[in-house]
Amino acid sequence: MIAEQRRERILREIVLRGRIEVADFAGRSGLSGMTIRRDLAVLAERGLIRRVHGGAVLPETADAPVTGSRGIGTSSRPVATIGLIVPDAAYYFPPVIRGVGEAARGAGMRIVLGTTNYDPREEIHQLSRLDAANVDAIMLVTARPGIEDTATWDTIAGIRTPVVLVERSPEGVPTALRVDSVRSDHGFGAELAVDHLAERGHRGVGLLLRETATAPWVALGHARATRRHGMIDAPVATAPSPRWGDGSTSDVLRAFLDDCLAAGIRSAIVLPDDLAVGLLGIAEGRGLRVPEDFAIVAYDDEIASFASVPLTAIAPPKLAVGRRALETCLMRLEQREHAPAQQVQQLTPTINVREST
Missing domain, CATH: 3.40.50.2300 (Response regulator)
Known part of the structure; x- marks a missing residue:
């Protein structure tokens, strides 16, 4: 490592942590304490740092090395x-x-x-x-x-x-x-949706999921909340990832809606938004009114507001x-x-x- 590269690394360490301890940095970097002290002396002469016992800190002036178009913390010289x-x-x-x-x-x-x-x-x-x-x-x-x-x-x-x-x-x-x-906390998000539907008189809430990173937590939250409210058992279904020209997702949506209606369930939480929009279309195609005949809460809130009936949605804090x-x-x-x-x-x-x- 050439001298200027070492000094740049040392300067980044000081900007990031506010100070540098020679012994600690030597152990982590593989550099000798003598080399680090020489580089600190050069940086101090340039006014970029201030030497203290055992290491160095940022200068107390306003013109710290993070400032300026060519300073540490710019796109060409990131802090980390x-x-x-x-x-x-x-x-x-x-x-x-x-x-x-x-x-x-x-x-x-x-x-x-x-x-x-x-x-x-x-x-x-x-x-x-x-x-x-x-x-x-x-x-x-x-x-x-x-x-x-x-x-x-x-x-x-x-x-x-x-x-x-x-x-x-x-x-x-x-x-x-x-x-x-x-x-x-996706489990909390699912409970929030169930609580919202329970407040509107629903005694059962179906759950339709596509396999995603958030799906297991949503399923756990749905199960906790429906038990807490003493709700009747409702269908829980998983939809496949969509493929070009494959109608399997639509088949799952139709079957899920059939199962909900047969069980007397008139509401559902659907992850993600596009699946919720699909369920809405199938419900409307059967003449069901949303929300009067069937209520839907989407999970994600990326496109839920653009549905023909704007969908209530759980919005994770992404x-x-x-x-x-x-x-x-x-x-x-x-x-x-x-x-x-x-x-x-x-x-x-x-x-x-x-x-x-």
Whole structure:
């Protein structure tokens, strides 16, 4: 590593953490204490840092190294580079990515995106790839719900880079593994929907899901809330991912509506929005009035308001999840092993009431 690269790395460390301890940084970087002290002396002569006992801190002047068009914290000289691994960049995840991006720009950080295409093997590859690229931290969204995560935990244990789980449960993480977790409380979101329908006199609520990262939590919340209200058993169905020219999704929608009506159920929660819009179309095609004959609550609230009958929807706090995940990465980088792992950050969804209920 040439001298200017070392000094840039040292300066980024000071900007990120507010100070640098020579002994600590030497242990983590593999540089000798003598080399670090020489570089600190050069940076101090340039007015970029202030030497203190055992290390250095930012200068007390307004012209700190984070300022200026060529300073640390600009796009060409980010404070830190964060990897973000998502299943895909479509539908649910763009707001999460946008929230991460907004928070990263405010903190002078760069985001590097990787996708897994819902393949757990690719998740392991992306973790190793980003670690080898020397990113400062990694945010990891689940590759697929309900999978055995042992291989992922083993990979995280074998890399040097801190990892923050996003929209992923830390359940099953080995106790020796330090990981943070930020996600929406989708179980609460489902309970919010059931409570809303119960307030409107419904004594049973069907549930229609497409297999997504959020589906298992939504199903658990639906089960808790219907038991709490003493509701009658209602159909719970899973729809396949749509394929070009394949009518299987429509068949599932028709069968689900038939089962609900046969059981005397006149309301349903549907994940995601496009499936809810499809169910609305089938209900209207049969002459059912929404919400008078059948009420629908969509889960996601991406396109629910554009339905022929604007759909009441549960809105997960996707932007906030992205921002909080980035803030958690920043805290981990600032405090490193001194910061306790945070595995209980669950942000609650909201309900947007429209004409379908």
